Every structure is written in structure tokens, then in C-alpha cells.
Amino acid sequence: MADDPAQRGLNSTAASLLGFLHEGPMSGWDLVNLAQNRIGDFWTITQSQVYRELATMDRSGLVTKGETGARERTPYHITGTGREAFAQWIARDPGAETIRVPLLLTLSFGRFVDPDRLRRIIADNRVVHEQRLSGYLTELAQLSGMSVQMSRFDRATVEFGIRYERAVLDWFDRLPGLLAGEPGDLG
Secondary structure (H helix, E strand, O other): OOOOHHHHOOOHHHHHHHHHHOOOOEOHHHHHHHHHHHHOOOOOOOHHHHHHHHHHHHHHOOEEEOOOOHHHOOOEEEOHHHHHHHHHHHHOOOOOOOOOOHHHHHHHOHHHOOHHHHHHHHHHHHHHHHHHHHHHHHHHHHHHHOOOOOOHHHHHHHHHHHHHHHHHHHHHHHHHHHHOOOOOOOO
16 A cells, blocks of 8 residues: 555654554544644644544554544554554654754845844744743643653653753844844844
């Protein structure tokens, strides 16, 4: 079958969903929300991707559909084949990351943006990163205070988020100096 993830290897979206399904059966809606909460700051998975991948994985035998329940939600269960496919995917080298930061794309063409507009864009993006840092710090404090111990993997992921956001905020602090002296820029 051409769209059989078990034959061609999993894509990152399908693998992420299988990883989440190790925790127990979940509907597409549950998976969308879990992905947004757990990995949404560093890995984007859209609702349409989730439902498309679930259908493909169901056809491929990586997951099975349960009985439709409340609010028309259908839980999906990971199969043994799904567990094997996930194990193969997670054991591979993840490769190099790709940086996709919309602000940097806009900033790289900043000479074409009205300076006042560019200042607002930068200020708005700074607020986003301040909020993310605050969220990570709150999450770390909440998870550290829970009776259930935070896994070392969750802690490492949250710690990366904290350090990343602090580095980005440091860059925002330096940005006016970096842009100073350019004709038509923020200086």
C-alpha cells in the first residue's frame, strides 16, 4: 500500500501520535490538545494532520478505532505493529533541526517594512516569548511540586524551553543595538 507508514517508515507526526497513544486510547481531539500542550512550542501538528494520520495509521494496522463515545469522539488504540513502528522510529537519528522563525524572515527583509510597524512586530513577538518563558517556569514549578515525580525527559524538555526563551529574550534586548545605524531601520 503506497500510504502504508509501516512500509515506508513513520513521519514525525504519525510517530508523535503513536508516542502519545502509548499512554492509552485517545480521540483525535484529545491528541490535538495533548500535542499542543506538550510539544506545541517546538513542534507543530495541525488538527487536519492528526485526523489524516490517524486514518492512514488505522488502514495500516498501527492503530485501531474504538467505539465512538461522548461528543462523537472515537478513541484510537495503538497496536503491536504500531508499537514496533514507533520503536523503529524513535531509535533512529533525529537529524539536524530546521529553524523556522517567522519573525526572522520578516526581519531579514526589514528594510521593506515601515519602521513603526517593525517596532510593533518586534514588541509583540517579545511579549510572546516572555509569556512562553513564564509558562515554562510555571510548568516546572507545578511539576516539581506534584506528588508524581516529573520524568527526567519532561524536565529536560522544559529546561530546554526555559533556556531557549531566555536566549531569545537576551537577543531581543540586544536587537536595537544590532539594528542601529542602518538607514530606515529602528536605530
